[in-house]
Structures are given as structure tokens and as C-alpha cells.
Amino acid sequence: KAIETHGGVVFFSIAERELRSKLEDLCRMHNIPALSVLDHVIHTLSKVLGQPDEEIRGGQHRMDEAYFDRIEALDFTIQHDDGQGLSTVGNADILIVGVSRSSKTPTSIYLAHRGYKVANYPLVPGVPMPLDEMPMGGLFTVGLIKDARRLVQIRRNRLLAMNERENSSYADMKTISDEINNARKLFTSQNWPVIDVSRRSVEETAAEIINLYNTWLENEGAS
Incomplete structure (x- = not known):
């Protein structure tokens, strides 16, 4: 709401296709520019590694899952x-x-x-x-x-x-x-x-x- 009122840009690093699509649709609905901060990085890695963009995005998704698994494990361990x-x-x-x-x-x-x-x-x-x-x-x-x-x-x-x-x-x-x-x-x-x-x-x-x-x-x- 603050961006819609005062102007601004949404920067995101979401790799999961469905969630990213929902965010982009919402931003378009409210005329808010949205920019993925990972697209250029992933495209460059794709060229260097010789792998399709989607494989690298999938790796990011798996990394996110591993991160949240560690957070859950840490929370359990502290408790x-x-x-x-x-x-x-x-x-x-x-x-x-x-x-x-x-x-x-x-x-x-x-x-x-x-x-x-x-x-x-x-x-x-x-x-x-x-x-x-x-x-x-x-x-x-x-x-x-x-x-x-x-x-x-x-x-x-x-x-x-x-x-x-x-x-x-x-x-x-x-x-x-x-x-x-x-x-x-x-x-x-x-x-x-x-x-x-x-x-x-x-x-x-x-x-x-x-x-x-x-x-x-x-x-x-x-x-």
C-alpha cells in the first residue's frame, strides 16, 4: 500500500514459479514495477555452467527448502x-x-x-x-x-x-x-x-x- 501511494519498486528473489507469478500479477494489478534480482544472476550462471535457467532456479528452490529445514531444526533444538x-x-x-x-x-x-x-x-x-x-x-x-x-x-x-x-x-x-x-x-x-x-x-x-x-x-x- 505504501508503494502504491508514494511510488516505488518491488524487488524480489522468489524462484518458485507459481508464487512468483502471483506476485507479478498483483504488482501489475496495482501498476507497481516489479523486478527479480535473480534473473540476471541466473542467466549468467546458465551461460557459465551450460545449464538451462530452469535447472538453476530449481537449485535455488532446493536451497530455500534446506534453509527453512535448518531454521526449523534450530528452533526445535533451542526449545x-x-x-x-x-x-x-x-x-x-x-x-x-x-x-x-x-x-x-x-x-x-x-x-x-x-x-x-x-x-x-x-x-x-x-x-x-x-x-x-x-x-x-x-x-x-x-x-x-x-x-x-x-x-x-x-x-x-x-x-x-x-x-x-x-x-x-x-x-x-x-x-x-x-x-x-x-x-x-x-x-x-x-x-x-x-x-x-x-x-x-x-x-x-x-x-x-x-x-x-x-x-x-x-x-x-x-x-
Whole structure:
């Protein structure tokens, strides 16, 4: 309406044929100039690549779909971070379980950017994981662990940053060792694969999770 009243031009980058046609018809109806910002780019790429314009437009459409899939995955992952959204955790592609500061959240976010819907759950001392309350049937789950000494260092730094007492049990070596042992027992009892992230980057951890997930999918399909 503002363009119709005050004048202007509609620039668009829509590749999908039907939606583009509707926009162009609407602009013509209101005598508003409309210009595709992609036409010249696509025409040039067509010449360089030796492919018809329509094939390149189709690639743009597929790219748009992949983009929105990643946005949806990221939104899901944020809503299911750190034990949130337990009632819908069954909609995840991947569930990551681990003790505090074992890189669950950054790994989840990295995977979400790759298009995977990820939930993560923190193991807290003295608080059993509510497996009965979580719809986990057919859900791929992986456990993360980290070297106790490394966890002590990370947690102490976190406490200092939060102005908390450094001698808190949160950063106590024995407490952390017990947490890791209990986590291992849980993972073994549930037959979940385990990844030691002590010397892995987030990217390396995510790559290993994707490999395990793909293997799991193949086995599920064969069963």
C-alpha cells in the first residue's frame, strides 16, 4: 500500500514459479514495477555452467527448502536444550545425554545447523533421568563423557566467572568422577553409544554423532 501511494519498486528473489507469478500479477494489478534480482544472476550462471535457467532456479528452490529445514531444526533444538521440552523429545532426530559441561549444547546447535533436530539432557547428581516420562521409542540417543580432570578445570572456571565458591562440589574431583561413572553405567544399561569428547572439537563430536546416527538408521531400516 505504501508503494502504491508514494511510488516505488518491488524487488524480489522468489524462484518458485507459481508464487512468483502471483506476485507479478498483483504488482501489475496495482501498476507497481516489479523486478527479480535473480534473473540476471541466473542467466549468467546458465551461460557459465551450460545449464538451462530452469535447472538453476530449481537449485535455488532446493536451497530455500534446506534453509527453512535448518531454521526449523534450530528452533526445535533451542526449545529442547538442557532438558527442556521432555514431552516432545520423541520428535527429535537425536538425543544427546551427558554430565554438565560435556559440550551438549554447542554440539546440539552445530548439528541443528546441519538440519538435525536435537534434544539434549543434563545428568544431575542425585536426580535420576526420567526415562519413563520421555517418549524415547525409536529415538537415537548418544552419551557424551569427558575426562574428569578436564571437567574440574572447566567447572572451576565457570564458578569463578559466576563469582561462586571454587570449592563447591560442582567442581570437586571425586564428585565429578562419580558423575562420570554413573553416566557410563546409564549409557551401558540403555545400550547407548558413548563418545569421549575430552580431545574432540565440537565439529569432530558432531561428525561422529552423524556417523553413528546414519549407521543406526541403516540398522533400523534393515530390522
